[in-house]
Amino acid sequence: MDDVLSSCLNAEGMSAQCVYDKINQELETDGDRYKDLGSFTAVQMNPQARQLVMDNMGINLINQNEFPQTTKIHQILVTTLATLLHAPDQQQVTGCSTSGSSEACAIAMVAHKGRWKERAALTDRPNIVLGSNAHLCWRKFATYFDIEVREVVFKDFNQYPLEDMLSLVDQNTICVVAVMGSTYTGFCEPIKAINDGLTELNQRHGWNVGIHVDAATGGFIRPFIDDSSLPDWDFTLPLVQSINLSGHKYGLVYPGIGWLILRDETILPDKMNMTASYLTGETQSFAITFSRSSALVIAQYFNFLFYGIAGYKAVIANCLKHAKQLTSVLNKLDGIKVISEQTLPIVAFLLEDDTGELSETFTAQLKQKGWLIPCYMMPSNIKQKVMRIVIREDMTNARLDELIQDICEVHAR
Numbered sequence: 001m002d003d004v005l006s007s008c009l010n011a012e013g014m015s016a017q018c019v020y021d022k023i024n025q026e027l028e029t030d031g032d033r034y035k036d037l038g039s040f041t042a043v044q045m046n047p048q049a050r051q052l053v054m055d056n057m058g059i060n061l062i063n064q065n066e067f068p069q070t071t072k073i074h075q076i077l078v079t080t081l082a083t084l085l086h087a088p089d090q091q092q093v094t095g096c097s098t099s100g101s102s103e104a105c106a107i108a109m110v111a112h113k114g115r116w117k118e119r120a121a122l123t124d125r126p127n128i129v130l131g132s133n134a135h136l137c138w139r140k141f142a143t144y145f146d147i148e149v150r151e152v153v154f155k156d157f158n159q160y161p162l163e164d165m166l167s168l169v170d171q172n173t174i175c176v177v178a179v180m181g182s183t184y185t186g187f188c189e190p191i192k193a194i195n196d197g198l199t200e201l202n203q204r205h206g207w208n209v210g211i212h213v214d215a216a217t218g219g220f221i222r223p224f225i226d227d228s229s230l231p232d233w234d235f236t237l238p239l240v241q242s243i244n245l246s247g248h249k250y251g252l253v254y255p256g257i258g259w260l261i262l263r264d265e266t267i268l269p270d271k272m273n274m275t276a277s278y279l280t281g282e283t284q285s286f287a288i289t290f291s292r293s294s295a296l297v298i299a300q301y302f303n304f305l306f307y308g309i310a311g312y313k314a315v316i317a318n319c320l321k322h323a324k325q326l327t328s329v330l331n332k333l334d335g336i337k338v339i340s341e342q343t344l345p346i347v348a349f350l351l352e353d354d355t356g357e358l359s360e361t362f363t364a365q366l367k368q369k370g371w372l373i374p375c376y377m378m379p380s381n382i383k384q385k386v387m388r389i390v391i392r393e394d395m396t397n398a399r400l401d402e403l404i405q406d407i408c409e410v411h412a413r
Ligand SMILES: *Cc1c(COP(=O)(O)O)cnc(C)c1O
Pocket: 040, 099, 100, 101, 102, 103, 135, 137, 179, 181, 182, 183, 214, 215, 216, 217, 246, 257, 258
C-alpha cells in the first residue's frame, strides 16, 4: 500500500448512484472472498438471512427496553448455546453476544481475574496458563489487564504437554485456557485430560483453578460431529467454567459476532454486570461494547431456526469430507506433509526441508491464480513454516477441484 492517501470528504457530495459505482469499482481490486482460504469467517448467507440483516442494521442491541423481543431472542440464543454445550443447569447459565471471540475472551479473562481476586492476597500477582498455540488475543489482553502469561511450549504439532502445563499452575492461576481448534493447525487440545489432571492438582493443594475453553472455531463444529470416540470437552467436564465461540466462523453468520457462555452466575463477579439507566429503563450488560447492531444476533437466530441440528451436521459433514479429500491429495504430493489431525475441517501442511522460501514461493504462485493461503511460523519450539486452508461452508465441489488442480500444477513446477 504505497499510495499517497488523501481525505475523501470533499466540499460537495455526489449522487448515491455515482458513489455506489465508484466504491464497487474500487473494491474490485480486493481478493476473491471465496478463494480466501485462510479465513475462518462466513462469507455468504442465505437471501432471507441477508434481508433480516438489512432490516435490523438500525436496531441497537443495547436498547433492551425499547426492543424487548430482540432482547428475548438474544436470551434464547444464550440458552440454546448453553444447551448445545451441555451446561448442567440452563437456569443458572449466563452469557452474551460479543463482537467476536476476542471480545468474549477479554470478558472471560476479566471475570476469572475478578474471581481470583476475591481469594487472593494483596501482594499476589495473577497468571494465566495457556498453550503456545493459543490465539494472540490472549497475550494481548493479558498485557492489557496485567496478568502474567505462563506458556506451555509445544514440542510437536499434535502433542499437548500436559505435565508441563500442570507444573505451571499455582494458587494464583486465574484459569487454564484450553483451545478447541487451534488457529494455526486446527489441533484440539485434550480438554478431558486437562480437566482430570487439574482436578487432581486442585485436590492435592486445596486450589480452585478452572478451565476456560476457547472454542472460537470448534464450538460450532464439535457438537455437530457424531463420534462417540471423541472425548468430552464442554460443560460436561466439571472444571470447564466458561466457553467462547465465534458465531461468525462455523456459526455461519457474517463477521461481527461471537459468544461467551458461563457455566453459572458465580463465575461473573457482581461488579461486572453493570446496569445503565439513561435509556427508557434499566439495561444490564457485561459485554465490553455498548452500541452494536442487533442484525447479526438476528442472523444467528435465523441460522439456528433454518439449519436445525440436522442442517449444521450436514454442513460440517460436507466440510470434513472436503478436508479429507484435500488432505489425501496433498499427502500424495512429494515433499508435502499434512500436519492437521482432521478432527476439524482445517488442513494445515508444510513443505519438508523448507527453510522458509519454498512455502513463500508456493503460496505466491497460488496467489497468482487467485488463491489466498497464509504461510506462517509456528509460535512454539517447532521451527517450521506452516500453511493453512480452512474448509468453510461456501467451498463447493467445483471450487475444490479447481484448487486441487492448481495446487498439483504449482507443485509440479
Ligand atoms: C478466531 C479465533 C479467535 C479470535 O476470534 P474472533 O472471533 O476473530 O475475534 C480466538 N481464538 C481462536 C482459537 C480463534 O480461532
